[in-house]
Amino acid sequence: MRQGALALAGVGVVLGLAVPVLAQGNGLAMLGTLAKGEWTIRQRGGAAERKVCVKSGAELIQLMHRESGCSQFVVEDGAARVTVQYTCPGNGYGRTSIRRETPALVQLESQGIQGGMPFELTGEARRTGTC
Numbered sequence: 001m002r003q004g005a006l007a008l009a010g011v012g013v014v015l016g017l018a019v020p021v022l023a024q025g026n027g028l029a030m031l032g033t034l035a036k037g038e039w040t041i042r043q044r045g046g047a048a049e050r051k052v053c054v055k056s057g058a059e060l061i062q063l064m065h066r067e068s069g070c071s072q073f074v075v076e077d078g079a080a081r082v083t084v085q086y087t088c089p090g091n092g093y094g095r096t097s098i099r100r101e102t103p104a105l106v107q108l109e110s111q112g113i114q115g116g117m118p119f120e121l122t123g124e125a126r127r128t129g130t131c
Helices: 002-023
Strands: 038-044 050-054 070-078 082-089 091-100 107-112 117-129
Touching: 050 117
Parallel strands: none
Antiparallel strands: 038 050, 038 117, 070 082, 082 091, 091 107, 107 117
């Protein structure tokens, strides 16, 4: 009886580890549906506008951590919304959700730690030209 319970618990652990791997697929197809070009990010709360050149849509994930070499974990990969958690060794981490309204308009929410300080970004990004 005890061995059966241990085996069942072991199966549960293996399945529990498999779920994050499945969620971490190479998806994010929604980002590929966004219009390419220059996007303007307008943050709520009066922060200055920012411009980003969008080539794949992935540029909107790490707005506060522009460096490469960050590891990413896909939390949500839907047709209209993606959420990615990322870690940048030596510079913090973040979690970004992008909700697509149209191919040229998304809503952004991002928060985390950058350079030892907390950040929170809430706003919208809209395609405003070419780059």
